[in-house]
Amino acid sequence: MDVMTEQANINTEPIIVARNRDLTIRYNSLLQEIAVQKVRIAELRKQISLENHNIQFGLSDNSHRMDLERMLSEALAMLKAMQAEAGMLGGMRRSTDPAARGIHGTGGDGAQIYDNFRARSLQAAQRFRLATDSAIIVNIVAPDRMVFFEKELLMTAQHLNLTDNNLHVVAYIPPDKIHNITYNSLAEIVVNENLSFDAHVSVIGMRTEEIPENLRSYFTKKNTALIAKLDIDYDQRIPFWSVASGLPVTIRIKNLDTWKSDSPSNYLWVTTGAGVNDSSLVDYLNRRRHYSVIERRMEEARADSLKQTRKQHRADSLAALRQSDDSLLKVENERRAAAAESEKVFYIITNVFQSEKNADTKVAELQDMALSRSGKLYRSGKWYVYAARYASMDEAAAELKTISRTQREFRDAWILDSRKPEKK
CATH class of the missing domain: 1.10.287 (Helix Hairpins)
Incomplete structure (x- = not known):
């Protein structure tokens, strides 16, 4: 050992250190190329989605989409090869790391012989604690005792303050339903058969996306929809779980259809x-x-x-x-x-006839059923047969509820206010 020590050049860098440095440079450079390749793949997928939309509306043919799909396949294959190479370089880099092969560089000065230096690598692990008074966890991606990369998703948390959380509802609008919705349209957000709340449209046509498979209709080929954003109205008392991030809901637009209205005039x-x-x-x-x-x-x-x-x-x-x-x-x-x-202007109408003879027959039947206050009323060119009439709407409604519950044939009876003008 003395001869080797005397002949050794102290200014010469050890081969293992130089090799580790070269592997580190190649490894980091390859990671940057992988990140660029992922961005390129994401852009190709966006272009393919946009091209599908243009093809459905007849704005483009299928040739450009096939070129994009070919480029995407090549990019995915290149990404897979680069990731495999990065894994190999990472293993070689760790095997040539001087700090991992001995005490040097581990901060183990003065350590005892029974200390486990490999356990010191766990000191670099980061631990997080979630404040339960400010947010809740809505989705956990990471299983127990699983190792993840630095920027990989572990869990999804949602702030308890909905205003700070920027809560909104995203809606898929099919192209044939776009005329039924506009800015500030009133909407009902249906969570289930027992729960719903109100919202209004704030932004329409944010972008175009492909409808998820669970929301598609098998009777149409239009699988691309516009995206609209709805804001929840204030002063509503709803459970917190109903506004959790990613919860699927049904949206009903409250529009006034003039052609289906009873009295649009x-x-x-x-x-x-x-x-x-x-x-x-x-x-x-x-x-x-x-x-x-x-x-x-x-x-x-x-x-x-x-x-x-x-x-x-x-x-x-x-x-x-x-x-x-x-x-x-x-x-x-x-x-x-x-x-x-x-003063009795509220009539409980049971039947409407064009002929007075039929009305008299129905009144006689009501008299036989112990409805002594029944009669007929000529209005708007028709004969209205009523079971009774009252001076207030509340009394008429109470009587209507009683007779409709006790007798099956009166379930379609309704209340007429004779003070209103007759229809021509």
């Missing part, structure tokens, strides 16, 4: 940028004028009825002076009944 329509529609304004004014005439006639009829009732009451009072107290009470009850009868 009840609205005053306006065109943005042009103002109120002239025909809609004329119909609205005529309807309001007609409704005012009907109200005035009803008030006059009610006043005449009260006037006649009071006149009859005065005439009856002169004759009632010669009768007993029971007769006076009877007359008062009749007057109150007549006044109350004129």
